[in-house]
Amino acid sequence: MLAQCGEGCQKVNVVKRRASLCDLHTRVSSATVRSMKSYRVVLIPGDGIGPEVTEAVKQILAAAEAPVEWVQHEAGLTALAHGKDVLPVETLEAIREHHIAIKGPCTTPVGKGFSSINVQLRKKLNLYAAVRPVRSLDGVPTRFSNVDLVIVRENTEGLYSGIENEVTAGVVTSMKVATETACTRIARWAFHYAQQRQRRKVTVFHKANIMKLTDGMFIRCAEQVHEKEFAAFPYQELIIDAGCMKMVQDPTQFDVLLLENLYGDVVSDLCAGFVGGLGVVPGANIGDQDAVFEAVHGSAPDIAGKGIANPLALLMSAVMMLNYLGDTRGDEVCEQVAKRIKTGYDRALADGQKTRDLGGSLGTAEFASAVIARLRG
Numbered sequence: 001m002l003a004q005c006g007e008g009c010q011k012v013n014v015v016k017r018r019a020s021l022c023d024l025h026t027r028v029s030s031a032t033v034r035s036m037k038s039y040r041v042v043l044i045p046g047d048g049i050g051p052e053v054t055e056a057v058k059q060i061l062a063a064a065e066a067p068v069e070w071v072q073h074e075a076g077l078t079a080l081a082h083g084k085d086v087l088p089v090e091t092l093e094a095i096r097e098h099h100i101a102i103k104g105p106c107t108t109p110v111g112k113g114f115s116s117i118n119v120q121l122r123k124k125l126n127l128y129a130a131v132r133p134v135r136s137l138d139g140v141p142t143r144f145s146n147v148d149l150v151i152v153r154e155n156t157e158g159l160y161s162g163i164e165n166e167v168t169a170g171v172v173t174s175m176k177v178a179t180e181t182a183c184t185r186i187a188r189w190a191f192h193y194a195q196q197r198q199r200r201k202v203t204v205f206h207k208a209n210i211m212k213l214t215d216g217m218f219i220r221c222a223e224q225v226h227e228k229e230f231a232a233f234p235y236q237e238l239i240i241d242a243g244c245m246k247m248v249q250d251p252t253q254f255d256v257l258l259l260e261n262l263y264g265d266v267v268s269d270l271c272a273g274f275v276g277g278l279g280v281v282p283g284a285n286i287g288d289q290d291a292v293f294e295a296v297h298g299s300a301p302d303i304a305g306k307g308i309a310n311p312l313a314l315l316m317s318a319v320m321m322l323n324y325l326g327d328t329r330g331d332e333v334c335e336q337v338a339k340r341i342k343t344g345y346d347r348a349l350a351d352g353q354k355t356r357d358l359g360g361s362l363g364t365a366e367f368a369s370a371v372i373a374r375l376r377g
């Protein structure tokens with residue numbers, strides 16, 4: 001039986017190897033299995049609840065003996081407060097050097113001020129694929145069970161191009177950009193991911209009935225990639241309004257969702273609602289060179305500094321990161337550690353150890369301790 005996402009994934013072509021790893025995992029204690037290598041990972045705590053949840057994640061990864069060495073850098077309001085740019089050059093350079101980062105959320109002013117650091121980072125590093133697994137969790141009862149979706153969001157263009165103009169007083173425009181290169185690239189990434197992980201289907205949500213050129217290009221590129229490279233793989237197109245209606249009726253009918261930038265952003269939070277909220281949905285921004293792992297949620301200014309934020313979404317993102325290291329560097333220890341951490345938080349939730357957003361009473365640090373206590377045995 002294959003698990004189905006980057007957070008708990010097993011890829012088809014490595015099933016055999018991972019099966020033997022599981023055997024190994026039961027026989028050898030964690031203390032005796034150490035990676036030969038340690039990976040330098042850029043850590044950006046970010047703003048709001050960012051520093052609280054990143055601290056919890058650091059502690060859990062240390063307790064699980066994850067072979068990572070943190071290279072801490074700033075971004076967001078925190079960088080600004082220290083007299084730097086919101087996205088300092090040294091932060092970008094560090095990611096380019098080490099190729100991998102984990103990032104807390106960064107605040108973006110609403111309706112004014114600087115443009116989103118997150119969008120800048122994704123564009124500057126060409127992290128074109130946002131992948132966000134959304135799955136039901138034991139111990140987190142919600143309206144639907146057995147939700148197991150993966151959102152693949154185009155991360156570099158669409159309405160996030162940031163090209164806005166005041167045509168004349170009282171008239172403003174925002175430009176939606178679609179390029180054949182980016183649309184084809186993300187479609188190929190989604191089909192490849194879906195096929196490799198034995199997913200059931202790829203569904204594109206679009207509004208090509210209205211945006212005939214931009215969304216028209218998005219679906220045409222998806223159709224072409226499907227037809228030429230993945231013809232046997234189940235594929236579906238839905239106009240996004242009808243798609244959202246079907247989704248809230250029964251999210252289990254969907255599997256991998258392929259969306260342009262804005263739709264992917266909105267649908268990610270919608271899907272988070274199916275499984276317990278933003279505290280439990282991780283994410284990765286992946287390019288051909290670099291990858292930045294971050295939760296779907298923002299800096300949550302309403303609860304920042306109170307020690308009550310749920311660190312699970314960032315912890316799940318860290319598990320995705322370890323699995324990514326395992327996949328791309330062929331390091332089985334990273335995969336073992338990822339599995340150990342996932343077992344730890346699954347057990348904690350099943351034992352009713354939850355933060356307030358999930359109906360529990362634990363604070364951020366208490367939840368981290370509950371996971372650490374369940375890493376072994």
Ligand code: NAI
Binds near residue numbers: 109357
């Ligand atoms: P948000 O995701 O920060 O918060 C929405 C709601 O979910 C709030 O009630 C918050 O308390 C709750 N929530 C979020 N994460 C939680 C967690 N880990 N544990 C418990 N509760 C949690 O979205 P909002 O309020 O729209 O945005 C706040 C700021 O974050 C804005 O400046 C926005 O631009 C930024 N943002 C940054 C992102 C990033 O860095 N990747 C992503 C989304 C928003």
